[in-house]
Amino acid sequence: xQTVTQSQPEMSVQEAExxxxxxxxxxxxSDYYLxxxxxxxxxxxxxxxxxxxxxxxxxTENRFSVNFQKAAKSFSLKISDSQLGDAAMYFCAYNRDNxxxxxxxxxxxxxx
Amino acid sequence: xxxxxQSPRHKVTETxxxxxxxxxxxxxxxxxxxxRQDPGHGLRLIHYSYGVKDTDKGEVSDGYSVSxxxxxxxxxxxxxxxxxxTSVYFCAIxxxxxxxxxxxxxxxxxx
Numbered sequence: 001x002q003t004v005t006q007s008q009p010e011m012s013v014q015e016a017e018x019x020x021x022x023x024x025x026x027x028x029x030s031d032y033y034l035x036x037x038x039x040x041x042x043x044x045x046x047x048x049x050x051x052x053x054x055x056x057x058x059x060t061e062n063r064f065s066v067n068f069q070k071a072a073k074s075f076s077l078k079i080s081d082s083q084l085g086d087a088a089m090y091f092c093a094y095n096r097d098n099x100x101x102x103x104x105x106x107x108x109x110x111x112x
Numbered sequence: 113x114x115x116x117x118q119s120p121r122h123k124v125t126e127t128x129x130x131x132x133x134x135x136x137x138x139x140x141x142x143x144x145x146x147x148r149q150d151p152g153h154g155l156r157l158i159h160y161s162y163g164v165k166d167t168d169k170g171e172v173s174d175g176y177s178v179s180x181x182x183x184x185x186x187x188x189x190x191x192x193x194x195x196x197x198t199s200v201y202f203c204a205i206x207x208x209x210x211x212x213x214x215x216x217x218x219x220x221x222x223x
Contacts, residue, residue: 004154035213043216043217044214044216044217045155047211047212047213050211088136091154097207098143098162099170100155100212102154103154104153104154105154
């Protein structure tokens with residue numbers, strides 16, 4: 001079964017600085033999708049960014065970007081110009097054939 | 113926001129009682145999912161549906177059943193609740209192989 005590993009249970013960043021959250025996954029497939037979701041204290045799961053495995057170009061959404069290394073099975077999330085509202089749990093997820101697997105999450109704290 | 117609601121939002125029940133959670137969507141998405149979220153585990157898939165009356169098991173399906181009689185509704189039933197089923201339950205919807213959109217969650221406590 002596919003597994004997703006987030007090796008950083010907690011991370012902190014100074015406001016306006018940049019932080020990178022790590023994610024690795026295990027799969028024998030070549031075609032799949034990867035996602036980062038954010039879960040603030042409200043508990044709502046919010047999609048941050050999506051990456052198709054067949055695309056070599058790294059996805060970007062405003063201050064959020066990914067570093068997708070397919071051969072290394074690595075999918076890290078970079079948050080630039082961190083804001084207080086970025087404080088949340090962040091989950092990495094792997095999806096193939098509608099079977100979504102999540103990592104255990106990284107709690108991000110943003111210091112003013 | 114995707115039109116997904118869950119009911120109830122909070123529930124406390126006793127061990128051995130049946131419990132049904134409801135997920136309702138207004139987006140007409142084909143796929144619907146039930147997850148549970150526990151500390152240290154992220155979200156884990158319980159069951160999912162790929163159409164009316166079409167369902168399949170997920171990673172942690174033991175002790176749960178589901179039904180989908182209409183496109184917009186997906187029910188999760190705990191036939192006889194146990195303390196190990198205390199969790200936060202999320203419903204999600206999607207089109208095939210697209211990102212999933214999540215409901216607000218239901219906090220279930222089994223005493």
